[in-house]
Amino acid sequence: MRKRITQSIAILALIIASFQLPAVEYLDGIVAVVEDDIILESELAEEVAGVASKLKANNVQMPPDHILYKQVLERLIIGKLQSQLAEKAGVKVTDEMLESSMSGIARQNGMDLASFKQEIQEQGMSYATFKESVRKEIVINQLRNHEIGSRVKVSEQEIDHYMETEISSADRRVKYFLGHILISVPEGASATTIQTEEAEALSVVKQLREGADFKQMAISVSDGTNALQGGELGWRTLSQLPTLFVDVVKTMSKGDIADPVRSPGGVHILKLIDSTGVVSYMVTETQVRHILIKTNELINDEDAQKRLLAISGRIADGDDFAALAKANSDDTGPALNGGELGWVTPGLLVPPFEKAMSELEINEISEPVQTQFGWHIIQVLGRRTKDNKEQQERNQVRDEIRKRKIEEETELWLRRLRDEAYVDIRLEALNE
Template sequence: MRKKITQSIGILLLIVGSFQVSAAEYLDGIVAVVEEGIILESELAQEVASVVIKLKASNVQTPPENILYKQVLERLIIDALQTQLAQRAGIKVSDEMLNGSLQAIAQQNGMDFEGFKQEIELQGMNYEAFKESVRKEIVINQLRSHEIGARVKVSEQEIDHYLDTEISAADQKVQYLLGHILIAVSEGASAATIQAEDAKAQSVTEQLRLGGDFKQMAVSVSDGENALQGGGLGWRTLNQLPTLFVDVVKTMSKGDIADPIRSPGGFHILKLIDITGARSHIITETQVRHILIKTNELINDQEAQRRLQLISARIADGDDFAVLAKANSDDTGSALKGGDLGWVIPGLLVPPFEKAMGKLEVNELSEPVQTQFGWHLIQVLERRNKDNKEQQKRNQARDDIRKRKIEEETGLWLRRLRDEAYVDIRLGALNE
């Protein structure tokens, strides 16, 4: 069986399948006007077809055709609004950046670039169309980073408070597999509308508790971004969940359906599908020192290497590394300490330096190693394994608080973008 292409930024495969009849019925008229742009009926039918394929691959029954078309059209509208906003902001993706992303996708699938292109074509996809889908997704991600990510900040006080009050050490070792359904409520909705959506959320919750299929229900009724994937949020720790979910999820058992949770964006229904444990945070620290010779108009690569080889020979004859570092190293900060860079953790130093350092035994001298800073003579003094849990907790807390804020802001921003936009849906059944 041929391996299916996957990639991390969520591009759906544009394959026209079981909904070709619908595309033929509509021919190629306008299904929606979105600000200054349009969505064609053929675009809608094509996207519906790809969604149907993904649902079938996940063994999720497709909802009634009018509901599916409405869900997919809403997603196309949101994408169109973001694309237009990105164009107005002057956001563009160069061919170089696009090709880099495509190469990364190929590597994720265990292929070289040419093999990946061939596989795309063999699976019935148009490679140029696939490229443009990737380009559009990158543009949207850059737009969200510009509109939301740039203004999201995380303070040390927030991290302290977060670790002290929200997530215990035991909690951090637990991962949750969650399903999510959103019954959206627009900003400024009337009390009657809110009450009606609340009643809808309660009804959906009861149906699920009576044995309703969660994935099928999500596809049919959810307004969340993951609706067409059956509402799955994937594996997450508590500190990767939106704030308003945390206290609820901590009390749930496997298989539970929570009561609807109210937020500014609507009513959220959660199912705890599974629970699992966490990973160790043991890292290897290295105490390392070096001597740096920088290149310039007077010292080329060959001269820098020659000088380091002479220094290496002197150390082999008994001269002190620290004394030679103070006298010869162009890294003035470490030279004052005899070339000592202290204890370093993985990822702290530039890759060529770290790669060479990793191959050295304790007290062994390297050959001259080139980085963007110049040429280095490297010596490892000691290694130790350390439980980096506390620093890892803070780093993870910072990342997760930021992700949480971005996720919450993105949901509100998308809802506001949709509510404030001019959208004229011209397919009668979708206006009912």
């Protein structure tokens, strides 16, 4: 069997080489049939080349060829299945959404979009290919939100219970950098199969504790979605981890390899790579009020601005802002309270409104400001710095419980999606 594997992988290795030699031509065969779609040798080879390049850049030892190709092929299969499901569900990404995401990625890297595009090209990557990969990622994220996120709810009682019983305030300030290996166990597996997988997990733990490289081991044996990233889960608080990991991680020291942790999906092996961090909860709140004029078939943008400028003039002449808000504002709820929105925290209001508000001095009235709701004049009545710890913690816990639930559901959903799909792997070496 080893000889057949070597021969089959050698064929794909030649294909990878052909990406460096454009003049070489080869017959692009089918590696796998995935429902009503296919994966070509060239797709697999290109993906393997990309993964191999990243591993090399991170100084991670390459796993045996047949393991690398199998891991990459499984990732391509899962990607195809999700793309097919997204198409059936009508999930689409507009050009505006894609451009906004690309600009966001550029900002995260400290560049504008033009500089980021140039940087991508200078690294030998096709910007169009990178952009397409981002589009696919957005589609898959939207699909997962549609299939999983919409079903996941977090109640106030869950938040209360979580904060009271699971993680202390001090614990929530700490962030952990974890490595993760999953030895999967199929649903409905026999006792013999379960024992075999658990024995494999114990063997992996033993090798790791004896000095085996964790990243290399994850790439070679892990069935987790982060296998090709060396099993790294990144920086997370305890509340961002799956529930069954929490008690284990709290007892670990840097560099520790935990005993295997059993779950319905398989056996998990954890390494604590690092830990750090203290979170600040101080925020600046703004007390603000406004008057809104909405545009419609009778009132255009120019008319709305003129009305607001006239109102501003009356306020400057001594008329009461609150009385004018009650008489003129189209934001009917706050208008009854003199246009007041109360004390607001950063991020609560739409960006154009918040930007204008942040630039005002106390009691100053803005020029007319346009948002998607219409035209506003804004007055800041006060600012204060507040320890928003309790509310921030509740918001954080809500988000983290939701993320945890989504992560746990996603693992099961992907496994079910794969198990129920028609997949025919044509490359013999990867089908054994």
